[in-house]
Amino acid sequence: MKTLEAAGIALSLSVAASTGALAAPSCGTDPVTVSAYFETGFPLAGKLAAEFSNQFPNVKFDIKEDQFANLMENTPRLLAGDAPPDLVRLPSMSDLVANELLKNLDGYYTDFGWDQFPASQLIQLRVEPEGRPRGTGSLYAMGLNYSMTGVFYNKELAAKIGMTSPPTTLAELDAILAKAKAAGITPIIQFNKTNGGLAFPLQDLMGAYGPPEPINDWIFQKDGATIDTPSNLKAAEHLESWVKAGYFAPDTNAIDYFAMMSGFMKGDGLFMFNGDWESGNLDKQMAGKAGFFLMPPAEAGGRHAAMSAPLTYGIGAKAPHADCAAFFLNWVATNPEARKINVEIGGSNPGGPTSLPIPAVAPGSVTEATLAAGSVIAKENGAMDFIANATGAIFSAGWTPELQKLVGGRQTADGLLKAVQKEYEQELSR
Amino acid sequence: MSETTLDDAAMRRAEGSPLQSTGARRPRFGRDQRKLLIAAGFIAPALVMYAAFVLVPLGMSVFYSLLRWDGIGRWRFVGLRNYLIVLTDPDLLQVIGNAFNLILYFTLIPIALGLAVATVIRGHMAGPFGTITRTVLFLPQVIPLVAAGIAWSWMFASTGLVNQLLTALGLGPLARGWLGDFTFALPAVGMIGAWVLLGLCTMLLVTGIAKIDQSIYEAAELDGAGRWQELVYITIPALRQEIGVCVTVTVIAALASFDIVYIATAGGPGISTMVPGLEIYRLAFAHRQVGLASALAIVLMLLVLLCVLPIQWFARPKR
């Protein structure tokens, strides 16, 4: 075995030597078809792939798309199958790394000089060999961009109830919600069908009541971490009080993500907890009518925190065109045209080396607001990964059913956290 | 070519029947042996396919159900522990309960409605109207269940036809997102199944009732029997085989449901519409608990058998 490996290394070294002094991996010049598995409804990845093919005509993409819930179910099977995709949108990484289904990107990190990226950007993409904890160890994925969540609001509806500026404390937010409810406006339109979309406001509330670090520890599967903490309980109780006050649409459990988007753009609700990946979309379809603010802290002047995670893409461990996929991921972060697409369509920070400028955006746009919010989070070190990414099944087996029960009045705040923690421990004990 | 042979054979059969009885007295031993061998040759290809893709996987399912295995890494033998979990975990018990709950809708509604229609028609559906009825009522049997799931997800959506009709009838306050409602999601899924199976059961029962001798009803009416009595004492006993078929088909459809739930609710809200079929798929491929998934699969298979065998026994033809 060892000799074989050594021979392989020697061979690849000699190939590298013959093609030029340690040239970084690329797509070469022969026709290549990169197979990709993307998430439905988010055009960014497809647009980037199209532009890439435009710049490198020998590269074609064979793109399959699926909705997030299917993505979570299919990815392990797909990566373990006979035709693993080269490029895949990853809902969660830990189990995939533990099962050796993802390619270790440390080599590319050196080849492409990703050490020039801010280290904090890549923390969430590092995993220890056994799959846990996350946050340290080898690099197993890259972000297409680095997104962040907060609260979008409908400016027209806000004006109707006299909301002139975004709330700066949680109490102010509560007051606005009550006012909207009294005015007959649905205060929050949020999806909760198939996937527990209430995880967005819940995690924002967690960030408002407590520091983000313990939440990250839990997501990264550090030993002894728990989601059932006193401050998280306060957050969950706060969410429960919103449910009880009728701040969510009564059919929240029947609203899926895209129904929420369509409803928000139609003016069916004042607030929507969502991520900056929709900024570009809202700027186009709701130009000038949508605003964004970060979840306000519980106390005035407190620290802001937000769910902020890379739009994670990995490469299959046995992917046939791994080099080309890696080259694509590097290109996304560094190519000026790609960065422009990233901001315009993706609405998020394109990441990449700090030396590169962030492409300009229209003043007064939602994208401008979300990018500005991103720098607040960076400054206050308030980024949290998504609580649904803690394990491969925690979203579908934990958060989603429990949050659906919470909205349906069948679960308490305390019961929610305990049930999710129990599922988490069960999964880690496997 | 073949036709002449067939005719010849048929002719010889007619002439040859006396011959045959003497032939039957030839020594049996060798003949039986040979007969068995030839039959085995005919059966072998089907048996091979059946063994390879049903019996072997079934055996593997039993084996997996004794393991703790994530489907990729190393496995560990855990005995019957997975079965213990299936039979004690409250969530999994609810999932199994949901499947039984679906029987209410998948089975009762089509049979009740089918019986109602059959007793009123009490005869063949002839003519163009009969043809149209048969064609329309069978449509749901012909389309994929996935399509039924998509169509009804749309019917039950917040802006869907069901709510539209309720509002039109002045029942607006009843309108809701049916598939996201804890109380109504499972009944809504059940209604989808009822819709799919309704036509089949109706047609089976209508066909069955047409075979009942009409004079029995006439005699009963002369004796002053009411409709209800006719139904209980004549129709249902006479249709026991057809009803047995309906119950069998619909109970299996309810217990082993997958397609409709996968499309319409994905098991939500909470786990209020999760069924064993979908849970097996999720456990095995998304949650990577192949052992537990397999134990649930075996339990599901046994539950179906446990439900179907008594029905078969009740509905067995009277000799």
Next chain:
Amino acid sequence: MIETRSNALVARAMLIALMAVTLLPFLSMLSAALAPSGSYPAGLQWPSDPQWGNFVKAFEVANMTTLLWSSSLIVGGVVPVSVLIATMAGYGLSRIDKGRGKWLYLVFVLGLTLPFEAVITPLYYEVKALGILNTRVALILPLIGLFMPFSVYWMRAHFLNVPQEIGEAAEVDGASDWKQFWLIQVPIARPAIMSLSILLFLWTWNQFLLPVVLVQDPEQRTMAGALGAFQGQWGTDVPLLCAGALLILTPTVILFLIFQRQFVAALLQGSVKG
């Protein structure tokens, strides 16, 4: 007499109501399919500006021609082989019905009520080990096996009803068993074979669980499996989804309308025996 007539009217009204309930979901889908792509239309309304183009778009994005071809290939792989070997086995089993071979029949019956979910996990690993994951063969082979219990049961029931003398006469005539089977038994069994073929065609075409698990590429799937993938990819656009769903269920509906009598007979008998 009067009662019969009023009965007939009541029956008609009930049937019309049932038909309306059966057809409404299709109508609702059609009305949604004609709404502007990407919108959230109301349940049932004739759109002011019907967007027939949605069907064209759905036809293109769903790659309907490829799907039709793929489903036909799968049906072509499953149905003839299943029918052939099931007819053989049904015949064989009917000949050893009273004897030591009876248990063989019971082995087949054992699989009659088997939910496919009960074997889907091991099937995945088996198909993977055979190296045919993600190909149509991954559907064809397991489906043939899974359809065997019903098919064999069905054909055996037919052959049991064929008078023994037919075969025995030929035997006396000296025809080989194989020849006898082909030239005498199979032609007599034609109606049973026809019904079985229709049922297997429908079950293959509409099979969902196997393609979802065993074949990732929608273009290698059955129609139902492809519809599942279509929903995954385009489910976010209600009009397009409804247009696609209607397109995907059209081929079977057309075949059903043409062979209405045979389909109905097959489905009725199929359930009676199954």
